[in-house]
Amino acid sequence: xxxxxxxxxxxxxxxxxxxxxxxxxxxxxxxxxxxxxxxxxxxxxxxxxxxxxxxxxxxxxxxxxxxxxxxxxxxxxxxxxxxxxxxxxxxxxxxxxxxxxxxxxxxxxxxxxxxxxxxxxxxxxxxxxxxxxxxxxxxxxxxxxxxxxxxxxxxxxxxxxxxxxxxxxxxxxxxxxxxxxxxxxxxxxxxxxxxxxxxxxxxxxxxxxxxxxxxxxxxxxxxxxxxxxxxxxxxxxxxxxxxxxxxxxxxxxxxxxxxxxxxxxxxxxxxxxxxxxxxxxxxxxxxxxxxxxxxxxxxxxxxxxxxxxxxxxxxxx
Amino acid sequence: xxxxxxxxxxxxxxxxxxxxxxxxxxxxxxxxxxxxxxxxxxxxxxxxxxxxxxxxxxxxxxxxxxxxxxxxxxxxxxxxxxxxxxxxxxxxxxxxxxxxxxxxxxxxxxxxxxxxxxxxxxxxxxxxxxxxxxxxxxxxxxxxxxxxxxxxxxxxxxxxxxxxxxxxxxxxxxxxxxxxxxxxxxxxxxxxxxxxxxxxxxxxxxxxxxxxxxxxxxxxxxxxxxxxxxxxxxxxxxxxxxxxxxxxxxxxxxxxxxxxxxxxxxxxxxxxxxxxxxxxxxxxxxxxxxxxxxxxxxxxxxxxxxxxxxxxxxxxxxxxxxxxxxxxxxxxxxxxxxxxxxxxxxxxxxxxxxxxxxxxxxxxxxxxxxxxxxxxxxxxxxxxxxxxxxxxxxxxxxxxxxxxxxxxxxxxxxxxxxxxxxxxxxxxxxxxxxxxxxxxxxxxxxxxxxxxxxxxxxxxxxxxxxxxxxxxxxxxxxxxxxxxxxxxxxxxxxxxxxxxxxxxxxxxxxxxxxxxxxxxxxxxxxxxxxxxxxxxxxxxxxxxxxxxxxxxxxxxxxxxxxxxxxxxxxxxxxxxxxxxxxxxxxxxxxxxxxxxxxxxxxxxxxxxxxxxxxxxxxxxxxxxxxxxxxxxxxxxxxxxxxxxxx
Numbered sequence: 001x002x003x004x005x006x007x008x009x010x011x012x013x014x015x016x017x018x019x020x021x022x023x024x025x026x027x028x029x030x031x032x033x034x035x036x037x038x039x040x041x042x043x044x045x046x047x048x049x050x051x052x053x054x055x056x057x058x059x060x061x062x063x064x065x066x067x068x069x070x071x072x073x074x075x076x077x078x079x080x081x082x083x084x085x086x087x088x089x090x091x092x093x094x095x096x097x098x099x100x101x102x103x104x105x106x107x108x109x110x111x112x113x114x115x116x117x118x119x120x121x122x123x124x125x126x127x128x129x130x131x132x133x134x135x136x137x138x139x140x141x142x143x144x145x146x147x148x149x150x151x152x153x154x155x156x157x158x159x160x161x162x163x164x165x166x167x168x169x170x171x172x173x174x175x176x177x178x179x180x181x182x183x184x185x186x187x188x189x190x191x192x193x194x195x196x197x198x199x200x201x202x203x204x205x206x207x208x209x210x211x212x213x214x215x216x217x218x219x220x221x222x223x224x225x226x227x228x229x230x231x232x233x234x235x236x237x238x239x240x241x242x243x244x245x246x247x248x249x250x251x252x253x254x255x256x257x258x259x260x261x262x263x264x265x266x267x268x269x270x271x272x273x274x275x276x277x278x279x280x281x282x283x284x285x286x287x288x289x290x291x292x293x294x295x296x297x298x299x300x301x302x303x304x305x306x307x308x309x310x311x312x313x314x315x316x317x
Numbered sequence: 318x319x320x321x322x323x324x325x326x327x328x329x330x331x332x333x334x335x336x337x338x339x340x341x342x343x344x345x346x347x348x349x350x351x352x353x354x355x356x357x358x359x360x361x362x363x364x365x366x367x368x369x370x371x372x373x374x375x376x377x378x379x380x381x382x383x384x385x386x387x388x389x390x391x392x393x394x395x396x397x398x399x400x401x402x403x404x405x406x407x408x409x410x411x412x413x414x415x416x417x418x419x420x421x422x423x424x425x426x427x428x429x430x431x432x433x434x435x436x437x438x439x440x441x442x443x444x445x446x447x448x449x450x451x452x453x454x455x456x457x458x459x460x461x462x463x464x465x466x467x468x469x470x471x472x473x474x475x476x477x478x479x480x481x482x483x484x485x486x487x488x489x490x491x492x493x494x495x496x497x498x499x500x501x502x503x504x505x506x507x508x509x510x511x512x513x514x515x516x517x518x519x520x521x522x523x524x525x526x527x528x529x530x531x532x533x534x535x536x537x538x539x540x541x542x543x544x545x546x547x548x549x550x551x552x553x554x555x556x557x558x559x560x561x562x563x564x565x566x567x568x569x570x571x572x573x574x575x576x577x578x579x580x581x582x583x584x585x586x587x588x589x590x591x592x593x594x595x596x597x598x599x600x601x602x603x604x605x606x607x608x609x610x611x612x613x614x615x616x617x618x619x620x621x622x623x624x625x626x627x628x629x630x631x632x633x634x635x636x637x638x639x640x641x642x643x644x645x646x647x648x649x650x651x652x653x654x655x656x657x658x659x660x661x662x663x664x665x666x667x668x669x670x671x672x673x674x675x676x677x678x679x680x681x682x683x684x685x686x687x688x689x690x691x692x693x694x695x696x697x698x699x700x701x702x703x704x705x706x707x708x709x710x711x712x713x714x715x716x717x718x719x720x721x722x723x724x725x726x727x728x729x730x731x732x733x734x735x736x737x738x739x740x741x742x743x744x745x746x747x748x749x750x751x752x753x754x755x756x757x758x759x760x761x762x763x764x765x766x767x768x769x770x771x772x773x774x775x776x777x778x779x780x781x782x783x784x785x786x787x788x789x790x791x792x793x794x795x796x797x798x799x800x801x802x803x804x805x806x807x808x809x810x811x812x813x814x815x816x817x818x819x820x821x822x823x824x825x826x827x828x829x830x831x832x833x834x835x836x837x838x839x840x841x842x843x844x845x846x847x848x849x850x851x852x853x854x855x856x857x858x859x860x861x862x863x864x865x866x867x868x869x870x871x872x873x874x875x876x877x878x879x880x881x882x883x884x885x886x887x888x889x890x891x892x893x894x895x896x897x898x899x900x901x902x903x904x905x906x907x908x909x910x911x912x913x914x915x916x917x918x919x920x921x922x923x924x925x926x927x928x929x930x931x932x933x934x935x936x937x938x939x940x941x942x943x944x945x946x947x948x949x950x951x952x953x954x955x956x957x958x959x960x961x962x963x
Binding site: 013018045046047048050052062063066067068069070071072073076079080081082083084085086087088090091108109111112279282283284285286289290291292293294295296297298300301302303304305306307309310311314315316317 | 574606607611612613616620624629633792794797801802
């Protein structure tokens with residue numbers, strides 16, 4: 001699926017020259033390495049790349065990438081990233097967000113983002129806990145589980161992030177694992193090359209606060225659905241039966257959890273236009289003059305607006 | 318003596334019945350006839366049924382600046398309008414009403430509030446009229462006061478129309494708004510051609526509707542000629558010749574067009590009254606023509622909430638797009654966290670804040686100035702922002718360009734304060750000139766040719782003014798970070814105490830730079846003589862009523878000066894000497910006199926008197942004349958204005 005291009009930028013170029021302050025053994029390191037490799041393989045340059053993070057451990061990832069990095073408020077990376085991408089569609093925009101950032105405080109944005117299908121790669125780091133505030137339950141921790149910081153077992157249920165992404169309209173849905181870097185690089189590349197909003201959940205042990213779903217726990221449970229023959233692609237001419245078949249297979253996979261945990265690409269839907277395409281359809285000038293690249297004044301600094309049509313519309317005499 | 322060419326006209330009716338269309342027709346026809354127009358709309362947060370009304374003030378000689386409490390001609394087609402507004406009509410004025418409504422019990426009027434019923438009964442009892450619980454008493458009292466009554470058999474007129482033009486009665490009844498307007502103009506002896514032209518313009522896409530409505534105009538003019546005469550009525554209108562083209566705009570439209578003139582390319586919003594109309598206007602005008610003949614425009618996104626609206630606009634602003642959002646109190650409350658982020662990250666962003674009655678949901682469709690302090694201080698921490706207020710519709714246009722400039726020049730959020738009153742005030746005005754306010758984009762970093770990729774100091778501390786050149790996302794050869802956390806020059810989070818102090822100083826220094834850079838004439842305006850007998854200070858939409866009130870007081874020998882503050886943050890300290898002609902009187906649409914507190918805080922100046930209104934309705938100049946007289950002659954420290962039937 002991915003086209004091999006000779007990379008001008010190497011993994012080293014994307015590694016920011018600063019210290020990293022995640023806990024030793026944190027799954028975030030794996031995700032970060034996969035991001036470096038994916039960026040280098042895709043041949044994008046640092047200045048065309050914007051990594052937008054939220055609040056939490058995941059929201060530090062953009063500091064470690066040599067690219068434009070935007071550290072937003074808790075829960076807000078997606079709307080900020082949407083503004084960036086719509087204003088300058090030439091940029092490659094990544095969201096790095098956590099399970100609390102995405103599924104709790106930013107849930108409204110997550111849901112409504114699906115309705116728009118802006119061409120963004122959304123990577124959700126899922127470790128089921130709020131690490132930076134010392135291990136509270138996040139919206140992805142199942143009901144009744146008690147990780148080590150919880151005074152009582154989790155009294156709230158969990159959100160199935162992949163299912164939520166599906167019902168709200170994300171057009172590429174996948175899941176990876178922080179320590180399977182080879183697979184993760186492939187998933188990040190495919191998500192990025194997908195035209196539209198791609199949601200990649202990354203399962204990630206938190207060695208400090210999640211003593212249940214550890215590296216050892218995940219060991220032997222994870223498998224790649226695509227290697228087992230699962231085809232995630234919704235064909236352009238899919239009839240109702242094909243569509244229903246894919247949706248049924250999708251549901252079966254995303255609710256599988258326990259002894260076997262599926263990873264890989266769950267859905268690829270190229271049949272919906274991106275938000276950028278929808279805007280361009282209404283406003284053809286958008287392709288030529290997106291908001292960031294619109295000339296708004298003449299050489300003397302004067303407004304370019306022709307007031308005449310507005311006069312005609314509101315003419316009093 | 319008959320007043321010619323000056324009129325205060327009111328029409329009312331249930332929401333959804335076309336009151337707005339009627340007012341638009343009336344305003345447009347008057348304007349086509351050369352008259353200057355100011356329209357003011359009052360309505361409920363409701364879709365169909367509740368009472369809305371519309372005041373149109375006309376003048377042959379000058380642009381009216383505020384609405385009037387006292388009505389010269391009231392036009393109604395149902396009983397609730399009579400009940401609510403008959404008492405506002407001046408002696409010598411007139412009431413046009415449906416004969417069917419001449420004796421409707423107040424209790425039968427569904428949406429008439431109990432409080433209004435009680436006050437009507439009380440007033441009618443005090444006035445000693447026979448009927449105190451129905452419209453009959455109101456008409457009786459009106460007649461006693463010298464108001465002319467014009468009962469009209471609407472049903473018969475519809476029937477006439479239906480028969481004469483062979484259309485079903487239901488279709489004929491749809492001309493109701495035209496009828497109401499035509500009755501008024503016929504009584505005023507205003508040439509019918511202007512109304513016919515207005516009809517042709519308003520219903521341009523529906524030739525059949527135009528034809529029928531124009532026919533209805535003739536029916537009405539004939540009817541009035543045979544049934545009612547202008548003789549006893551104190552008002553007349555005639556067409557006048559005026560120089561120069563005029564537009565008719567409200568502040569929602571003026572701000573929207575002003576933003577386009579100012580180079581806005583990205584707007585976000587979540588629906589909220591009374592801000593939404595601006596964004597919807599932009600959605601209907603996403604593509605415009607430049608003076609050079611190109612097509613370009615603005616991207617407008619309706620978001621899931623106001624948090625997303627301001628976050629998305631912030632993101633667009635980072636790329637160099639001129640970005641803005643528009644909202645009202647509750648929405649602005651949601652935006653506050655991100656407001657701090659834009660301040661911290663030095664992101665240029667305009668938030669147009671249409672103030673309405675608060676707190677909480679308050680009164681969504683009624684005006685207020687209670688958000689002043691909120692705009693000034695919203696958010697945690699010390700977050701610089703510019704707060705700028707427009708005084709009228711024309712200012713709103715130019716200020717929309719200015720605020721976009723300020724945002725980029727000083728790299729901070731700008732809160733542009735307008736209010737519901739301006740949003741629903743429609744005026745005739747000269748065609749605004751987009752080139753009058755030059756577009757200024759502030760300092761933008763330009764990379765050197767192919768120097769290789771490097772990290773750039775977006776938040777460089779090597780600056781006297783606090784301004785570091787903005788590095789737009791996507792600028793080649795460089796990259797940097799940005800964060801709502803305290804940060805280094807490269808935009809990386811830091812908790813270092815020394816860097817913290819330098820960065821905090823740098824951000825706040827920009828406010829001083831803004832105070833030095835923004836010219837005085839943009840910060841405030843002063844009206845009236847230097848040696849005035851008193852000084853009025855205010856801000857925002859009160860401007861028009863104050864200016865008209867001062868003119869009237871001057872005729873009475875009371876010479877006042879008006880200081881209109883436009884820039885509220887950073888506060889223009891140079892106005893202090895302008896406030897020395899005492900007494901100093903604050904006029905504001907609040908209970909707590911916020912500008913008076915701000916003057917104390919910023920200048921150590923105390924106002925002597927406060928004139929306040931917080932019923933959700935704007936000041937009329939008549940109210941201010943009365944209130945200023947109470948203050949100047951009776952030395953009342955505080956006057957609060959409240960109308961029973963507004």
